[in-house]
Each structure stands twice: as C-alpha cells, then as structure tokens.
Amino acid sequence: MRSRLPLGTIFGTGRSGRLRPSSDALLLGIGIASLLLLVGIGSTLLASTLGVWLGGGPPPQRLLVVALLLNLALMLLGWNRHQAQRAAAQAQEAAEEHARALAAPDPLAILLDRKDFASEGAAMIERAGRSRGAVALLLIDLDHFKAINDMHGQPAGDVVLRHAATAMIETMPPGSRIARMGGDSFACALSIAPAQPAQIQRLAERLLARLSQPVDVGGLRCQVTASVGVACSGADCPSIKALMRAADIALYTAKRNGRDRFAWFDRSMERELHSRNDLEEALRIAIPQGQILPFFEQQMDLATGDLDGFEVLPRWQHPARGLLEGESFLPLAEDTGLIADLSLSLMRQAFDAARDWDPSLCLSINLSRCQLRDAWLAQKILKLLTETGFPAHRLQVEITESALFDNLPLAQSIIGSLKNQGVRVALDDFGTGYSSLAHLRALPLDRIKIDAGLVQSMADSADATAIVNAIARLGESLNLPVTAQGVPNEAVEARLRGIGCAKAQGLRYGPPLSTAGVRRMLAERRQLVARPAPDAPAQPPLDLTNQRLVG
Known part of the structure; x- marks a missing residue:
C-alpha cells in the first residue's frame, strides 16, 4: 500500500476538526455554568410570573430579570467566541497541512x-x-x-x-x-x-x-x-x-x-448527451442495415461544360426522422470510431452503383482523419475495388489538410499504396486551416480542391476572390488542376472559369442525387453502359499480395 498523507486533513479541518483540549475544556465549563445559572434564574422567574397571573403573588424581582438577560447575553457571546476559535483553528490547521503538501x-x-x-x-x-x-x-x-x-x-x-x-x-x-x-x-x-x-x-x-x-x-x-x-x-x-x-x-x-x-x-447538456447516445445507438444499427446511402454531387468540367464525375456524400435514411445529411451524424461517427465501417459501406455501394456508368465518369470519396490512422486502409480500399469490379483509375480519394497532421508519414504511405494501383488523390478544402506548401510537396497529389466557404464568399468579398485566384495560380504553377467546391450560381461559375479553375461542383449544378436519380439522369444522357458479366473481370486484378504493408 502506497504511503500517502491524509488529504482530508491536509485541506481543511481534518476528520474531526476539533480545537485543542484546553480550549474545549474551558469553553465547556463556561457553557455548563451558564446553563445551570439560566435554569436556576429562569425557574425562579417562571414561578413568580405564574403567581402574578394567578393573582396574589409578588411581581418578579427586577434584579433577577436583569441577571437572566445578562446570562443569555453571556451564552451568546460564548457561543460566538467558540465558533470564531473553531474557525481559526481549522484555518490554521488547513494552512499548515497545505504547506506540508506543497513541500x-x-x-x-x-x-x-x-x-x-x-x-x-x-x-x-x-x-x-x-x-x-x-x-x-x-x-x-x-x-x-x-x-x-x-x-x-x-x-x-x-x-x-x-x-x-x-x-x-x-x-x-x-x-x-x-x-x-x-x-x-x-x-x-x-x-x-x-x-x-x-x-x-x-x-x-x-x-x-x-x-x-x-x-x-x-x-x-x-x-x-x-x-x-x-x-x-x-x-x-x-x-x-x-x-x-x-x-x-x-x-x-x-x-x-x-x-x-x-x-x-446545465440541464441542456444532459439532454444533449441523452440525444447523442440515442443517435449513436441508432447509427450502430443503421450501418450494417444499409441505412447509410450514397448520394452523388455532380462535378463539371468548366472548360467544356460536360459532366466529369461525382463526389460521394453520405445520407442516412433514418426510419423515424427521414433523410439526414452528413453534418448531423458524421461528427458522431468520427468520435465513436464508426466512421471506418460507415465509409467502407458507402464505398461498396457507390462502386457497385457506378460500374455501368460511362467510363469517363469518376468518383470522389472523402477519407476521414480516423481512417488515415489505419495502416491497412489502402488494402481495404483496393479489396473493395477488386470485389466490385470498379476501376481504380476512376477513383479519387480526398484528404483534408487537418487530417494529415496526425501522422504525415503514415498518410504518405497510404497514399503511395493507392497511387501505385492508379487511384488519384486530391487535397480537400485547401485555403483554410493548415494550408501549407509543404503539404503540396510532401504528397503525390493529383488535384487541389478549394474550400466551399471561400468560393461562396466570392460574390461579395474581394479578399475571398483574391485568395481563390491565388490558389488557382498556385495550382497552375505546380501543374495541379483545381476544383472549386460549393459553386452557388452562374456568376461565381463565370469568375472561376475566368481565373482558370478546371472543375466545379455545388448547387449551381443541382442538389446531390440518389443512386436512382443518377441512373435516370445518365440514362437520359446515354451515359450508361452494359454491366460486365459476373464471371468476367471488369479490370485486371489488383496486385494485393505484393503491396507493401502501410505504416
């Protein structure tokens, strides 16, 4: 058992909080004497008072009344003195023990x-x-x-x-x-x-x-x-x-x-915690049941105006609350570690849905901070590509700058393993947070994506326009195409086209579409092809056996 000073006595009165025995005895004696005097005088005055009320008795002596009042005052003063001495003793004891604790x-x-x-x-x-x-x-x-x-x-x-x-x-x-x-x-x-x-x-x-x-x-x-x-x-x-x-x-x-x-x-925190726990429990059920669905945001080529591909966005088809956007459950998935299973489920559904799209259309998938801590992430993604038959060269993974800070060497290794099989890599939300040229040099990137907040501010902010223009010039000098996210309208689209952005996405091109909605749109554009036969591989098998272990 470890040695430990009793902190109950170091900070405060100790377990008893008593005064020194001599002070206790003196105060106790004074208290008993005052109490006996009070009882004696009080009984005498009470008898005299009853005699007066009953008629015929002499009135109480004034001297006894004065003595009773003085006795009461003495007892009150004694009690106050006792409390003051007790508090002083406790404070002194606490200070002494506090000093010993510091030493x-x-x-x-x-x-x-x-x-x-x-x-x-x-x-x-x-x-x-x-x-x-x-x-x-x-x-x-x-x-x-x-x-x-x-x-x-x-x-x-x-x-x-x-x-x-x-x-x-x-x-x-x-x-x-x-x-x-x-x-x-x-x-x-x-x-x-x-x-x-x-x-x-x-x-x-x-x-x-x-x-x-x-x-x-x-x-x-x-x-x-x-x-x-x-x-x-x-x-x-x-x-x-x-x-x-x-x-x-x-x-x-x-x-x-x-x-x-x-x-x-405050009580609102407790209610919020209960709500969060309920949401977490529902999310743990939702992922294996396939309630987390891929929705697809269009990415357009600004030079030609053609559809270039889609970014995959998660949506939760909640049985009671309807369709929920990612902002309402992705932070929870990150905190609880559910983001890995959620993301792999989303990838599998998206890869399977996109196998019969026009081969020129690519998919962009976001990788979270938590996923980049997994040394086997690259192998898991490549395994999904093999199982679904989706070509690796049509996949682009997106990584935010902040996610790189946890373990840059591991992130470099994961990205290297993916690029060895043809997967492209984009640096997401560039222009906010930890923007650094070091990231552009340290990673074998294929594209820069400008933060949606900057793009949306271009309509009324000259500073935002200048930053977007600088990022576009930087991408051009490094031979990295630039995608603008969150394009709100045609006017901002024209500005982006003028400063040299290669691709754009956002509400300007419509809301994110469900799998069925994308198929209808592609069918109208004649951009659906026949699915490969189940027994015929859609691409050469990926070399997973010779992949170096990431980490």
Whole structure:
C-alpha cells in the first residue's frame, strides 16, 4: 500500500476538526455554568410570573430579570467566541497541512483516490447543506496526454502528472479536496457560497493557466493543456454521485468545444448527451442495415461544360426522422470510431452503383482523419475495388489538410499504396486551416480542391476572390488542376472559369442525387453502359499480395 498523507486533513479541518483540549475544556465549563445559572434564574422567574397571573403573588424581582438577560447575553457571546476559535483553528490547521503538501517530494502520493474522494465529497455536501452553502466540483482531464507518453515515454508522462498535481495544490484554496481519479484525470472539490459562481470561474481560469505552463522533461519543454468540467451541489445535484456525473457531462462539453477550457454544467447538456447516445445507438444499427446511402454531387468540367464525375456524400435514411445529411451524424461517427465501417459501406455501394456508368465518369470519396490512422486502409480500399469490379483509375480519394497532421508519414504511405494501383488523390478544402506548401510537396497529389466557404464568399468579398485566384495560380504553377467546391450560381461559375479553375461542383449544378436519380439522369444522357458479366473481370486484378504493408 502506497504511503500517502491524509488529504482530508491536509485541506481543511481534518476528520474531526476539533480545537485543542484546553480550549474545549474551558469553553465547556463556561457553557455548563451558564446553563445551570439560566435554569436556576429562569425557574425562579417562571414561578413568580405564574403567581402574578394567578393573582396574589409578588411581581418578579427586577434584579433577577436583569441577571437572566445578562446570562443569555453571556451564552451568546460564548457561543460566538467558540465558533470564531473553531474557525481559526481549522484555518490554521488547513494552512499548515497545505504547506506540508506543497513541500511533499511527490505531490501525486498525497492525493486522494476515487473512493476516499467520494467519501470526503459526501461529507462536504452534508456540511454544506447544514450551513446553507454549496460544494463546487471540478473534473480535470489533461488534453492529449497519451501523446506525451507515446513520444517521450512513461517517465516523461509521470513528470507531467506531478506538474499537474502541484499546479492544483498551489491553485486550490485551503479546505479543498484533490484526488487523482485515474490516469490523467483529477478532481477538486471545495465549499463555496451558492451566490458566488464568479469565484469558481476565476479559480478555473487560474487553474487552466497554471496547468498550461511548460514543463521541463529531461531537457525537453512539454506543454499540455486541460479540459475542466464544473458543477455545483444543490437541488439538481444533491449527492456526490450526482455531482460527479454532472461535472463529467460538463467535462465532455469542454472537450467537444475545443479543449483547453472549462464548462459549467446545465440541464441542456444532459439532454444533449441523452440525444447523442440515442443517435449513436441508432447509427450502430443503421450501418450494417444499409441505412447509410450514397448520394452523388455532380462535378463539371468548366472548360467544356460536360459532366466529369461525382463526389460521394453520405445520407442516412433514418426510419423515424427521414433523410439526414452528413453534418448531423458524421461528427458522431468520427468520435465513436464508426466512421471506418460507415465509409467502407458507402464505398461498396457507390462502386457497385457506378460500374455501368460511362467510363469517363469518376468518383470522389472523402477519407476521414480516423481512417488515415489505419495502416491497412489502402488494402481495404483496393479489396473493395477488386470485389466490385470498379476501376481504380476512376477513383479519387480526398484528404483534408487537418487530417494529415496526425501522422504525415503514415498518410504518405497510404497514399503511395493507392497511387501505385492508379487511384488519384486530391487535397480537400485547401485555403483554410493548415494550408501549407509543404503539404503540396510532401504528397503525390493529383488535384487541389478549394474550400466551399471561400468560393461562396466570392460574390461579395474581394479578399475571398483574391485568395481563390491565388490558389488557382498556385495550382497552375505546380501543374495541379483545381476544383472549386460549393459553386452557388452562374456568376461565381463565370469568375472561376475566368481565373482558370478546371472543375466545379455545388448547387449551381443541382442538389446531390440518389443512386436512382443518377441512373435516370445518365440514362437520359446515354451515359450508361452494359454491366460486365459476373464471371468476367471488369479490370485486371489488383496486385494485393505484393503491396507493401502501410505504416
């Protein structure tokens, strides 16, 4: 069992919170004497008063009345003095133990564990209820802590954890309880006045600033941030269990909103979480049941005006909510790891649907950040191409710049394996976020796609027009054709054609079409061909056995 100072006594009154025995004995003696005097005088006055009411008795002596009032005043003063001394003793004890905690050689060793923290937190809530106060709980997670362990090793991670523990001990006021909940998760609880939420807000801001300070790890400067969820006890959180759940929901919100911040719990977060959980459960059912369908957005050749191909977009045919666009479920699929199965299902359907289209038409498929962490992604895509008979040279995969940052060498290897089989690669949403010439040099790209937001802003923004024009000139100098996304109308299309964009897509050419809608359109244009016979391969088999292992 590890050695650990009792943090229940380090921060606050200790488990008993008692004063020194000599002070307790003196105050107890004064209290008993005052109580006996009160009983004696009070009984005498009560008898005299009853005699007067019944008629015939002498009135109470004024001296006894004065003595009774003085005795009551003495008892009140004694009680107030007792409370003041008790509070002073508790504050002194907390300050002394706080100082010892700061001087501890290993700050992690003095933190409470989850079980002790729950016990201490329950006691704090009980005391706060009696004094009409409240307890604030802060749940803290270090952002991207796993990357520190992976890049610099576990000893470096331990240094960062000790830095975080020291920051909390130094920032939290005496009387707080601090615990390590496990891994890189911590919790802090403190008593507050219910009408002073600004106090907690300032404390959370100071804690975030302190945690984000660089740490020296064997000559390397590591910097980590934290996400904090904050909740207060009250009618909504009457127990430590409810309080911890509320703070955990708030912590999830802080992470989802970008990390390196804190979030206060409110009931709308809980409703949103329930809705998200319901959606996740439905999505896990929807993917294997084929409810996620491919829709196809037309891509046009601006020089000829001909149809050049389609970008595949996911739609969810929800049994209760109808047809849902990707924005309503793709972020959830990314967060839960369902995006890999969803994307492969979408590819299979799209490849199968496009086998009998005109051979000049290509398909564009988006690859997510999560998929680019899969060292076997290229093999999975090539396997789908072989099974469906869709030619690899008609496929273009699109990767956003931000997705490259997770692991650029792995992304290069995946793209190289795909290009070896004829698959083309486009850099998606260029012009936003992490735009860099280094990406254009590091990857064997075939095309640049300009972000739809920039294209749509061309109608009323000279700056957006200048940026789009610069990207088109850059693509021309690097011999990379440029596709403009989100073209809204004919006027913007004319500008894009004038600055040299090769292809365009967007509502200017109609909304995305279902598989049946595309077939009707292609049939009218005589761009459907006979499907190959099942026993005749549509293309030479891809060499999957000699593919190098990606990663």
